[in-house]
Amino acid sequence: MILQIETATTVCSVALAKDGEVLAFKQIDQRNVHAEVITLYINEILNSTGTKYSELDAIAVSCGPGSYTGLRIGISTAKGLCYALEKPLIAIETLESMAYGAITESKLAKGNILLCPMIDARRMEVYTAIFNSKGGRIAATSAEIIDENSFTDILQDNKILFFGDGANKCETTLLHPNALFLPGFINSATHLTLKAKEKFESKDFEDVAYFEPYYLKDFIAGKRKAD
Template sequence: MILQIETATTVCSVALAKDGQVIAYRQINQRNIHAEVITVYIDELLTAEGLTYDNLDAIAVSCGPGSYTGLRIGISTAKGLCFALDKPLIAIETLEAMAYGVINDDQIINGDMLLCPMIDARRMEVYTALFNNKGERIQSTTAEIIDENSFSELLKNTKILFFGDGADKCIAVLGNNPNAQFIPDFTNSATHLTQKAAEKFIAKDFEDVAYFEPYYLKDFVAGKKAV
């Protein structure tokens, strides 16, 4: 049994999976609520399924990039449980989990289509990467400022499926290209971690709980409070 945690965006989501199949999950898409609900949701899942923390075999967490605060809350919760229960920690990059979420959600994906998950990084900047329809990485994770020239060379001959809260704000500049397609209202979910979490558990691809940190991609810059 793997407990899966996703807090990289405005969504706070937890799921239980066994043998690569989700058996239960809880989630809410609301800003600044992660710290309040994450442990409540975990307790509710275990209780509803008649399980205890001792029944868990591992903890999987979406490790970023994404919201600084959200990532800290999710990973701190995962590491705390791993320490307390002496269970292994599995880390899955958020953009990769998003790609698998689309692949496993019966979305209509053309064989030559590329998948482009996007996480909002404020203004017109996004965290993004490219994957093929098997979830294999085509382009590494970067922080990109999106304008009318973004992905222009690829979009000449290749359809790209954009999704995530970062993609929503890119429709205005990319949406006129017939090869640019969008999934509206895509939300991150702990259920998207299931396939990679199962694979990593079987391969014993675990993190060092003591030293593991979120994948922020960029340094944190605190904003100034309005006077």
């Protein structure tokens, strides 16, 4: 029984899965509400399934890259639960869980196609990686500024499916005929299910005391504007 948390983007999502099957989930796609709703959502899905906190076997969390604030909220919540309940912590890279989400939810992600999840990193920059249609990693996670020449080498010989909130702003820039786009993709805690089960079975756990979000880039606070 694994509680799954996804807060890396504007979506705040919580799911409960048993033996790799989602029992319940709740989510909202709205900025700046994660801290307000995450514990409420956790209580609601546990109550709706008649599950006690003590019956959880692990907590899985989407660990980044993504929103600095969102990641801190999700991972702090997961670590607090793990510490209080003495349960193991499972961390799953956000882009990897997105790839699994596309594979399980979209017919476009089948066959001889590459998957390119994208997380919005402001302006024309995205956090991205490339996977095959079975979830195997083809290119490492990186921060990329997108222009009309992005991915041209790999697009020459491969169809690539772009998706995620970072892909939405790239559709008018990446005009190669092999560039495909998956509309309406939303990050969800349900996308953690298969990888969380796999990591639980192999006992691939994090150190609760020292685990930190995968920010990819250092946080730089903006200067406050003068009144």
